[in-house]
Amino acid sequence: MSACLLTLNAGSSSLKFAAFAARAGEPLRLASGQAEGLKSEPRFEARLGDGPRQKKALGDGGPVSHRQALDAVLAWLSEHLPDHQIAAVGHRVVHGGRFFSGPVVVTDEVLERLRLLEPLAPLHQPHNLAGIGVGRQAFPGAVHVACFDTAFHRGHGFVEEAYGLPRELYAAGIRRYGFHGLSYESVVHLLRATAPSLWDKRLVVSHLGNGASMCAIQGGASVASTMGFTALDGLPMGTRCGQLDPGVLLFLMAHRGMDAAALTDLLYNQSGLKGLSGISSDMRGLEASDKPEARDAIAYFVARVRREIGALAATMGGLDAIVFTGGIGENAWRIREKALERSEWLGIAFDPEANRAGSPVISGPDSRVKALVVKTDEEAAIARHTIRTSGMDLRPQLEPQAMAGELE
Template sequence: MDKTLQLSGEHFILVLNSGSSSLKFAVYHQTTGHRQWSGVIKGIGKPIGTMDLTDSYGDSIALKKEHYRNIEDASVAIIRWLRENKKHCLISAIGYRLVQGGAVHRRPEIITEKLLEDLKELIFLAPNHLPDELSLINAFMLEFSYLLHVACFDTNFHRDMPDCNKYYPLPAKYAEQGLMRYGFHGLSYEYIMQKLDKQHAFIDQKKIVIAHLGNGSSMAAVSLGKGFDTTMGVSPIGGLVMATRCGDLDPGAVLFMLKQNDITPEELDVELSHESGLKAISGTGDMEEILNSLCDDKKAEAALTLYCHQAKKFIASLAASLGGIDMLIFTGGIGENSPEVRERICAEMDFMGLKIDRCLNLRSEKVISSQSSKVCIRVMKTSEESMIAMHTRNFLLPDNENKLASALHAKTEKV
């Protein structure tokens, strides 16, 4: 076992974060909140997948290659690892990232049979995410029925957006049915704001735009320390162009696709979610591949140009929504790791007070704005798993003992 082994008797929180073709997991110390292990299973649904395990020092302790047919196979692999390390890893609770909980379920909550039934009814809101997320929960609740299970929703950060940013200009019946701009990547934004609050005095007085750029990309405008506006809407398909998602489209374009191609709404969803975006332009949704192909591939250049151009427009739009901008944060896999993308996005934005320092940017320093920039430009590492662990831990605190006892009793009754 690795050098972070804990003595028997210590308790931990398991965090599970499911993606479209990957499953991240992490183990946090229940008392200290310190991450002990983390891992990711990639290539789910592909001929060969990998399971990479890392200790608390960031050192890789295992890399296994297997065929993971689906999220159930990935779940079995993690459960097997937990069994093998049971004496070092006593799990007291499990926290899950859920992309969508509708209008009613936004704040973190204990998972009950009632919540699971409600989420099944909401699959139409997130057909590319919720089915796998529910399968993941079912697998772990079956194996660990006696533990506390907590759902953390990616929409929670945006719940207090003003009505002008929350509702679509459509007949009222649609809002009553749950059609609104929910926003996503909320756990990431919450983590960034928590970090900023510790590092800066009066951060709630700043007008902030956070750019979470990754396989899925979105931005959020933050005012008074709360989510004020965001780029994604009712689904994670909207907003910025992404790896395989189209981003914002004219509704007429959607109607055109339906009418001219005789496809079902389900087939259209697959096309907009899995065959569009950067992949449709360059043949790949992998930003690293695109960046490596710039010299001899015009399609790669076209994809990157569009991505960065759209990012510029959304930054300006969110700044207008806020009535100004004091700070721009880059986070997410691309935002944290690609100086090229950050530089292209910030190029010729000095009219808004954004000016990047090339040397600081190339070194991916924490602050990459030039001395003459009126806007502070930062690069920050995010951790959705850390936020899930924190929210899950809160249910284990003494103040929540009665709530926890009744929830566990209800689960026991079902079993």
């Protein structure tokens, strides 16, 4: 029986997983998949390595719990990786607050502290912690490691962390934390292997998806992020508002009678692309629509991306590369094209044909600033943290896959 580790990423209606062995401290993916639509139409898909996806319905068609989803994951792993035993489990946790600046072995005390942060990430944190609870029940003998989306940004200086509020509130933890750190870590790791002369330069990485943010990265470390105290700030997202004048909230409270619960629903669930368009929170649906409201929502999203490229480049005193990642960043070539319109002043010579063809390099050969598309791998980032934090010996049974093609 060979030891391996499992990564779990529990969302409000999904459970993503991956199983890894390791070589020289690096994760080797054995299998991956997800259970999704848990509240409506539960379905399950998984695959071994880079093999074909196996798909099936989950349960009897009604809602299923995260525990039932994990049971489906375990049954599939038992069938397809019968000679592997789970020795460690890595969990994605969105918010680590002031408490955690790196991965940590999960204890009851750790969970108590993480529950205090649930109001700061209500769409994610409760489900992340529920996933940890389910995982600890299923694997009581394994080492469980919490890996934080905020940790990558914890090296920011005072200017990038603070708000223009009384200093006592900063000391109390009301500060900019930043998110999507596991995604940014995975991009830096891949660039280090595939673009060794570029990875530690001045990068703006755009994680664009249903949740969206951008990050200035220099020397492989986060310098500034568009997200702040919660995952509402910065870019508009699928259903989240992005940057907002706080005076709007005061007005809604005073003149619309909205309380905290109503504002929470507005800002987290009814805004962003969904609210702007009145059609959909899904960029694919908006791109397929011929309605002017869809075009307006897309234009607003792209304008915010363009603005943040300039702002983040300014924090670093220049730019050497821009990287697109995430579901929209990796797949929506029209959004990338619009985002890089009129970017010659930045030193980007955009290559439309390479962009439409899905090339990993979408700038021309003579472009002073590179434009790249990199597939994020948050599960691998979680696995690296789990290997190092747990100290487990996870010996591989398969040869590691070759890296992607050069991005230089």
